Amino acid sequence: MNAQMILKQLMKQAGSGSGSRSSGGNDLKGMVDSLSSQLSGSGSGSGKSGGQSGGFDPKQLLGGGALGMLVGSKRGRQMGGKALKYGAIAGVGMLAWKAWQNSRGGSGGDETREGKPVEQLEANQQEERSLELLQAMIMAARADGHIDGQERAMLAEQIDELGADDELHQWVEQQLQAPLDAEALAQQADSPQAAREMYLVSVAIIDDQNAMERAWLDQLATALNLDDALKQELEQQAVAS
Template sequence: MNAKRILDQLMKQAGGSSGAGGTDLKGMVDNLSSQFSSGSGQGGDQKGGGFDPKQLLGGGALGMLIGSKRGRKMGGKALKYGAIAGVGMLAWKAWQNSRGGADGDEAREGRPMDHLEGNQQEQRSLELLQAMIMAARADGHVDERERAMLAEQIDEMGADDELHDWVERQLKAPLDALALARQADSPQAAREMYLVSVAVIDDDNPMERAWLDQLASALGLDDQLKRELEQQAVSS
């Protein structure tokens, strides 16, 4: 599979829309809000009316993953995109903050995504992609059309046949926080999985908040670490 290639592109999309490089984040969100309220007027999605998810982040799989649900509150989500772009170091920083600034031991805690290579990097990429897909599905409203669109977007990013089949399985698999948590191969991987999940969910949606709580418990994250990871998501 070529999961790392796909995750790199998602990170690039996220980084380009987190406020860096001159991106007009507020303008983008205001434009989306306008689409939400305009119904099927000019510029809307002619198939569904109002919101074309491909316009989010200039289109692409990240826009589908995070913004595919019509009428969602987008402002808070947009502010959290940077957590995906810098997931490794942000998760590490959150752990240090939760321990009073302690220096971490990568041999014990696991290496951040940014420090991995080869097969370990590919495996971590799969873990993070799986976490993002599960979080995007947590409110139970990803329909068949949205699944097909997301799979198409990921294919356009260069997914090979094996990764395509894997994504299809993730889009249809039961939501199981314990099964997802078992994919984490280190404490650092667990922190990164939680952080990208925070970036994808809507804080005001009770079902998505419940998913985060289930995942944190399954990953063995304490309350202080949860708070630090969520703070990194909104301050990145």
């Protein structure tokens, strides 16, 4: 599979989204709202040039749309500024490491025991970690139960457009249909650092004002054995990023 390539592209999209929001360039909330309305059937037309609102092509959203689909495709969801935590995905490894240090009073950490940030891993390890993080993101996107069959198909298509190979495509399809199980997801974490990153990307995807999504975060934090101090630090890093 080529999960690390897909994750890197999502991180790049997230970095572009975070920069656009802070510079006032693109209206990301408007983009997401526009995409959401089209997914719910209010748009018209089809194809790359059709179904647009105000000349907006959904595929322009964060350079391909996969990340936008993950955070913005839920029907009836009100996407406020707190939900658009793209920076947490763009710098997931280092931000998760920083959150851990902050929770320990700023002391350094042992990468041998804790695990390295995803950005610093060797190729094989990075591939494994990328799968873990993609799985966490997909589970988080499904947490409110509003991704239907059509939206699952569209998300899979967007990930394919990022260059997913056949094996990864089949894996994504499986994740989109698998039962939501925080314990099973947590078992995929290969280190304490991986657990922190999995929680951070979940926070980035989820709207914590939604009761079902908040409940998923709490279940995942428990399954990942994150203490309250670390959990709070990770959530603060997501908001501040």
